[in-house]
Amino acid sequence: MRYPDIEIYLRQTPFEAIDAWLGEMLDAAPLRGAGRNKWQTRGHYEGHEVPVLLVEKAADGFASLWFDSAHTPWPRDADCARDAATRLDCEVRCSLGGWQPGDDPDRFWQVLPDGSENAIDWPDSGQ
Numbered sequence: 641m642r643y644p645d646i647e648i649y650l651r652q653t654p655f656e657a658i659d660a661w662l663g664e665m666l667d668a669a670p671l672r673g674a675g676r677n678k679w680q681t682r683g684h685y686e687g688h689e690v691p692v693l694l695v696e697k698a699a700d701g702f703a704s705l706w707f708d709s710a711h712t713p714w715p716r717d718a719d720c721a722r723d724a725a726t727r728l729d730c731e732v733r734c735s736l737g738g739w740q741p742g743d744d745p746d747r748f749w750q751v752l753p754d755g756s757e758n759a760i761d762w763p764d765s766g767q
Contacts, residue, residue, distance in 0.1 A: 642715040644710045647706045647735070648717060648720050648733070649733040650702060650730055650731075652701060653703065658694065665713055677695060678695050680693050686711060690707055690709040690712055717735050721749065731750065733760070746761050
């Protein structure tokens with residue numbers, strides 16, 4: 641199942657590393673300012689444009705990275721989180737799955753650079 645968009649949360653990752661990863665994965669130009677603590681770019685994947693938005697300090701020391709397209713190299717948020725954690729060498733969090741009304745909004749999937757993964761309560765995970 642492919643999600644209509646992808647959102648992940650990156651812990652303290654340098655812009656240069658994010659730019660390089662987005663350039664490699666989506667042939668995206670470097671992120672550019674789009675307002676206070678917001679950065680954007682556009683990439684391409686399999687002939688489709690992929691708008692990308694990065695929001696610094698979105699939550700608890702994490703930046704939000706949102707791909708506003710179903711046309712990405714990753715079918716689901718967790719797939720993107722795994723790739724980002726490995727390639728960017730940082731902790732990444734994302735939703736547990738496709739969000740549905742009634743789901744617990746504080747349950748997230750945590751992926752660490754060493755490959756370990758688990759479900760956490762966020763912000764109460766103590767991390």
